[in-house]
Amino acid sequence: MPSILIKSAQIVNEGTTIAGDVYINHGRIEMIANEINHAADHVIDASGLHLLPGLIDDQVHFREPGLTYKADIWHESRAAVAGGTTSFMEMPNTVPNTLTQRLLQDKYDIASEKSLANYSFFMGAANDNLDEVLKTNPRDVCGIKIFMGSSTGNMLVDNQDTLEKIFAEAPTLIAVHCEDEATIRRNLEVFTEKYGEEGLAPHMHPQIRSAEACYLSSSKAVQLAQKHNARLHILHISTARETELFDTTKPLAEKRITAEACIHHLWFSDADYAQKGNFIKWNPAVKTAQDREGILAAVLDGRIDVIATDHAPHTLEEKSRPYAQAPSGGPLVQHALQALLDMVKQGKLTLEQLVQKTAHNTATLFQIESRGYIREGYWADLVLVDLNRPYTVTKDNILSKCGWSPFEGHTFSATVAHTIVSGNLAYTDGRILEVGTGHRLLFNR
Missing domain, CATH: 2.30.40.10 (Urease, subunit C, domain 1)
Known part of the structure; x- marks a missing residue:
């Protein structure tokens, strides 16, 4: 070397x-x-x-195996590295879902041949795979992922007994997508009855996948973690109210409950749906400017511990469909650092805070060995x-396989x-x- x-x-x-x-x-x-x-x-x-220390992104969806027409480990890891992200942790809602240790190892095998960046993969939880979840090795697997709200794939965990057992017995960190499914379904029924499916539009997304749905689920996850003394990490906080669930009374290394903010929830607001439409349709939804500012305040005061991307590409054709048929998610990993550097220039955070939230804290939170800091050894x-x-995002310099970006132009x-x-x-x-x-x-x- x-x-x-x-x-x-x-x-x-x-x-x-x-x-x-x-x-x-x-x-x-x-x-x-x-x-x-x-x-x-x-x-x-x-x-x-x-x-700077290379960014460590604790939440990406690189779509391999099974969804490689959208993205794959080779393309997305290159996009990551071009954007200054040197390590990633990838989610289990691929096809097949990563619900067995054998399927988990298959993903590590692919990455060992194709990934330009350092890598780890979450073990997926479902309502019926507790035995496989409990085999997860804390030494070389970043954590266990629970979808407490539906997303791409079919991994919703909504069985209370299953949730109790995972939180009580998980051998390592539990990372959770928190949205209350019953609330979302009820909201969708109301909007569909009022407007018809053809009348649904992207600006309705934060009302359908509402702030209430997020808070109900996040607060439930916190209660479960407190009950069982589980190590809980709540992903992509999207509302100001949710930040009230976290505190700053302990050093990060001693926290049992931590939280993540994502670039899109720090950058966009519901005012941007008029221009961006489905191209900023994520789960959880981009919400109000007040939510955006509340999330940033929590990042700065330590209630939210890390910043990540939830990089989740879909094809341009998929995102161009009517709202009800367009999937949620978008590519972000190539431009995350540059977006944060813009925020530094705007005075919203400092370079030192950027490094803390994208590298130091991620390494500390996940207990990553010998990474995340500029230290001898x-x-x-x-x-x-x-x-x-300056750097302008164009179709010619986008490296994600999907070929588009919400930052294009x-x-x-x-x-x-x-x-x-x-x-x-x-x-x-x-x-x-x-x-x-x-x-x-x-x-x-």
Whole structure:
């Protein structure tokens, strides 16, 4: 593995920004200093660039196996790396659903051959696979995923006894999609009766998949976790009210209940449905500007611990269908960092907070071994960004297999210059370098 010397970077890490050099050898960070003059196989002049830990995205849907006409691990991991995301955790609602240990291993086998980024996969829970769930190895599997609201696939867990048993016996972290299915179905019936299926429209989505549905489900998950002292992580918080369920009284490493915010809930609001329509149709729904600001406030004060994407591509044809037939989800992993850097420029958060919420905290929350920080001895998962080089999203530079983005036409204020994955330079100046595969994430549990 070639050695790499990064010269004259602004290193953003652990709450500070300092000028310095970083030397990478055998895949790991060997030295961090004001000046390093070691010989290296590859030298990167980082003058004018900021060096960040690579993003760790704890929620993506890369659609493989079974839905590879939408996306696949090869395409989406390349998009991730081009966007500065060096590690991902992928969800189990593929086809077949990841409901057995054998199917889980199949996904790891695919990634070991095709993924440019580091990877882990969630074990899926259903109403009838508790035995398989309990076999999950905390050392090399990121967690167990429960859909407490329906989404792509058919993995809704709505049996109370099953939920009780999973929360009581799960050997590792439980990640949960929280929307109350009964509330959503009732709302859909009301809207369909009033407007007819043909009259349903994207701007109705946050009323059908309502704030009430989210809060009912999230609060139930919190109650279950408290009852059983389970390790719970609630995904994609979409309402300000839900943030009241979390507190800041404990350090992150000691929390038993944590939460995630996603880029789209920090960027868009219901006012954007008029222009974007189904292209910002997600589950949970993008809601009000007040919800968006409440989520950001919770990110900043520590009630919400990490920022991720819920990257979930569908084809352009699928998203162009009428609202009732269009699936929820969209591609985000390539442009997540740039969106957050725009928010830094707007004064909504600092670079140090960005790094904490996308790398440090994700590594701490999941107990990832030797990643998520710029530290000597840690794996070299790094991204260099140019804060003064604008970047416009066009169809020509979108790497996700679906070929579209909700950010298409937007000019970001910053550009990803280089991405290093497990010590390999994987992306540089707009080019993907085919340097092998990422590594399977390991967890100190």
